[in-house]
Amino acid sequence: MTFLAIDVGNTRLKWAVFDQARPGAALLEHGVEFLDHIERLSEGPWARLAPPRHMLGCVVAGDTVRRRVAEQMELWDVPPRWVVPAAEEAGVVNGYDHPSRLGADRWVAMIGARHRVLAQGAARPLVLVMVGTAVTVEALDASGRFLGGFILPGHGIMLRALEAGTAGLHVPTGEVRPFPSNTSDALTSGGTYAIAGAVECMVQHLLAHCGQEPACIMTGGAGWKMAPSMTRPFELVENLIFDGLLEITAHRWADAPA
Numbered sequence: 001m002t003f004l005a006i007d008v009g010n011t012r013l014k015w016a017v018f019d020q021a022r023p024g025a026a027l028l029e030h031g032v033e034f035l036d037h038i039e040r041l042s043e044g045p046w047a048r049l050a051p052p053r054h055m056l057g058c059v060v061a062g063d064t065v066r067r068r069v070a071e072q073m074e075l076w077d078v079p080p081r082w083v084v085p086a087a088e089e090a091g092v093v094n095g096y097d098h099p100s101r102l103g104a105d106r107w108v109a110m111i112g113a114r115h116r117v118l119a120q121g122a123a124r125p126l127v128l129v130m131v132g133t134a135v136t137v138e139a140l141d142a143s144g145r146f147l148g149g150f151i152l153p154g155h156g157i158m159l160r161a162l163e164a165g166t167a168g169l170h171v172p173t174g175e176v177r178p179f180p181s182n183t184s185d186a187l188t189s190g191g192t193y194a195i196a197g198a199v200e201c202m203v204q205h206l207l208a209h210c211g212q213e214p215a216c217i218m219t220g221g222a223g224w225k226m227a228p229s230m231t232r233p234f235e236l237v238e239n240l241i242f243d244g245l246l247e248i249t250a251h252r253w254a255d256a257p258a
């Protein structure tokens with residue numbers, strides 16, 4: 001019984017095959033494609049896979065991309081299934097004004113992170129940072145309620161916006177420095193500390209709201225770039241979205257009538 005998990009962000013599609021659809025399942029195969037290269041999947045890495053029995057994914061890249069992924073899956077009989085954020089799932093309560101308008105990747109990552117915290121010990125509040133094309137900073141209380149979150153531009157978008165809006169900021173990537181003394185370092189440091197500062201604000205908000213030290217978890221393709229510049233320790237977790245997709249599937253099956 002193999003399970004295919006897919007995470008389609010605004011820059012890259014990440015996929016993984018597990019031996020089972022439950023937390024802790026063994027990772028058998030995985031890969032990444034930039035969205036421009038989705039059409040390579042069915043004749044490339046997916047061609048040599050044993051047909052997966054089940055699939056669950058999350059997609060925030062729009063309907064056209066979603067259809068292009070579904071086309072690649074026609075290789076197998078397994079129907080594409082995509083997470084739609086609900087009011088509650090797998091023990092997490094969605095505090096968004098309109099739950100289904102929350103990004104599916106944010107919702108799935110929160111579910112993965114919440115169960116990771118529970119597996120580590122007593123229930124605690126949680127700040128979850130996801131550094132991808134955009135950056136999201138989520139807050140959950142100790143009961144597993146998603147209180148709300150920030151959306152910020154990612155590094156790439158910040159730099160492109162500054163380049164497009166000014167005459168004098170066309171420079172190569174620099175280093176993160178406490179006191180940047182050239183344009184490249186000033187831009188790279190500004191973007192990095194904008195994200196780190198926003199995250200620190202959310203930690204303060206959550207501390208004030210819950211009165212308890214939160215667990216701090218970071219994920220996403222560019223998480224490793226942010227990790228050294230955070231104001232407090234963050235656990236850097238790869239594949240949090242896959243963990244969330246496994247949790248959701250396991251909970252849905254456990255809840256389904258026999």
Ligand SMILES: Nc1ncnc2c1ncn2[C@@H]1O[C@H](COP(=O)(O)OP(=O)(O)O)[C@@H](O)[C@H]1O
Nearest residue numbers: 008009010011012131132133134156220221222
């Ligand atoms: N090897 C890499 N290839 C592509 N992007 C990378 C790489 N390493 C880090 N990144 C960064 O990660 C981001 C993509 O992360 P990812 O989590 O896949 O984003 P998304 O989910 O929005 O598609 C890029 O914007 C880039 O800044």
Ligand SMILES: CC(C)(COP(=O)(O)O)[C@@H](O)C(=O)NCCC(=O)O
Nearest residue numbers: 009010060101102103105132133134
């Ligand atoms: C915030 C996002 C753009 C993040 O996308 P990503 O960086 O993962 O590609 C995505 O989660 C999204 O489109 N969200 C919908 C709006 C919302 O969450 O409120």
Ligand SMILES: [K+]
Nearest residue numbers: 009010105132
């Ligand atoms: K993402």
